[in-house]
Amino acid sequence: MSKSRLKSREQEESKTERTDACPECGGLVVHDEEHSEKVCADCGLVVEEEGIDRGPEWRAFDSQEKDEKSRVGAPTTNTMHDKGLSTNIDWRNKDAYGNSLGSRQRQKMQRLRKWNERFRTRDAKERNLKQALGEIDRMASAVGLPDNVRETASVIYRRALEEDLLPGRSIEGVSTSCVYAAARQAGVPRSLDEINDVSRVDKDEIARTYRYVIRELGLEVKPADPASYVPRFSSSLELSDESQHRARELLENAKEKGVHSGKSPVGLAAAAVYAAALLTNEKTTQAKVSEVADISEVTIRNRYHELLEAEDSIPV
Numbered sequence: 001m002s003k004s005r006l007k008s009r010e011q012e013e014s015k016t017e018r019t020d021a022c023p024e025c026g027g028l029v030v031h032d033e034e035h036s037e038k039v040c041a042d043c044g045l046v047v048e049e050e051g052i053d054r055g056p057e058w059r060a061f062d063s064q065e066k067d068e069k070s071r072v073g074a075p076t077t078n079t080m081h082d083k084g085l086s087t088n089i090d091w092r093n094k095d096a097y098g099n100s101l102g103s104r105q106r107q108k109m110q111r112l113r114k115w116n117e118r119f120r121t122r123d124a125k126e127r128n129l130k131q132a133l134g135e136i137d138r139m140a141s142a143v144g145l146p147d148n149v150r151e152t153a154s155v156i157y158r159r160a161l162e163e164d165l166l167p168g169r170s171i172e173g174v175s176t177s178c179v180y181a182a183a184r185q186a187g188v189p190r191s192l193d194e195i196n197d198v199s200r201v202d203k204d205e206i207a208r209t210y211r212y213v214i215r216e217l218g219l220e221v222k223p224a225d226p227a228s229y230v231p232r233f234s235s236s237l238e239l240s241d242e243s244q245h246r247a248r249e250l251l252e253n254a255k256e257k258g259v260h261s262g263k264s265p266v267g268l269a270a271a272a273v274y275a276a277a278l279l280t281n282e283k284t285t286q287a288k289v290s291e292v293a294d295i296s297e298v299t300i301r302n303r304y305h306e307l308l309e310a311e312d313s314i315p316v
Contacts, residue, residue, distance in 0.1 A: 022047065078154040079137060079147075081129040086120050089113045125161065128171060132157050135175040135200075142198035143190050145183055153182035156217065165216055169209055172200045177210035181221055189224040191266045193294045226251050226260065229269035229293070236292045237284050239277055247276035250307050257310040263303065267295055271303030 020029045027042030038048040060066035076083040089112055093101045101109065121127045133154055140150045156178040160166060166174055176199040183190050196203045214221055227248050234244045250272045254260050260268055270293035277284040286297045293300075 079150050081126055081133055089116055132171050132175040136179055139179050139198045143194055149182045149186045153178040159217055173205045173209040176206050177213050180210055184221050224265040226265040226268040233273045233292050239282055243276045243280045243282055246279055247272040250275055254307050254310045259306050259310045266293055267299045267303045270295055271300050271307055274300055275304050275307055
């Protein structure tokens, strides 16, 4: 067999082996989703048509209509003890059309709710998790933490439960420490006093449990940056962007001079906000800043003088 005939035969065999090759020119076959066809990218030959449409059989013209017609549920989430995979039965005794149920149907739905709740929390571990995640959601809502922080706090609590860190400690204490740790990890920290205000345990237990959880789980939690508190304090005091920028400058300068070492980040942030407001001629008082930051006016005055001393260009 000649070399030319052998080469042409090999080409023909390679064409038959490639399922994505055009039968006419051997070009690449691509899928045209709009027309549901397989077309050669080189010569334009339609290789296959009337393919399977894997999309929904309905059409929607706005987001509301799309949500109403969608048949899928919410995504899984760690903020629920069953990750949102179980069935929820509405407490209202009404059917899909909004009509009230009859007495027999109401009794039937009440029994279904009871058994559904029993199956959702079948053992002590699930009951523990359900109570703790409810506490995490309540506290995160009370201090205004975003969804990603709640998700992180739920994951930390699940890890603590799996590694058997709860014996000897209250559910509320561990869940509170998880919220505190998750907020610091996400860069939206809340002070211990703020967390303590919405918790059902005392401050000492929160601090003790927090140190235990991060040590046993090996969590990397950096010290809170005072600048991360500035936007929240400034927003509550209705200060301008210029004042926020000036407060950040004061904190950066204090960090360079080492003034921040050993000081409470909340106190430094509150003092920087107060000093920046005075420097930009905006009206605020130590009492207002103290109320927003939940620290004493004495702390604000002490940190305020230290920040100004660190600022070379500003005489005290």
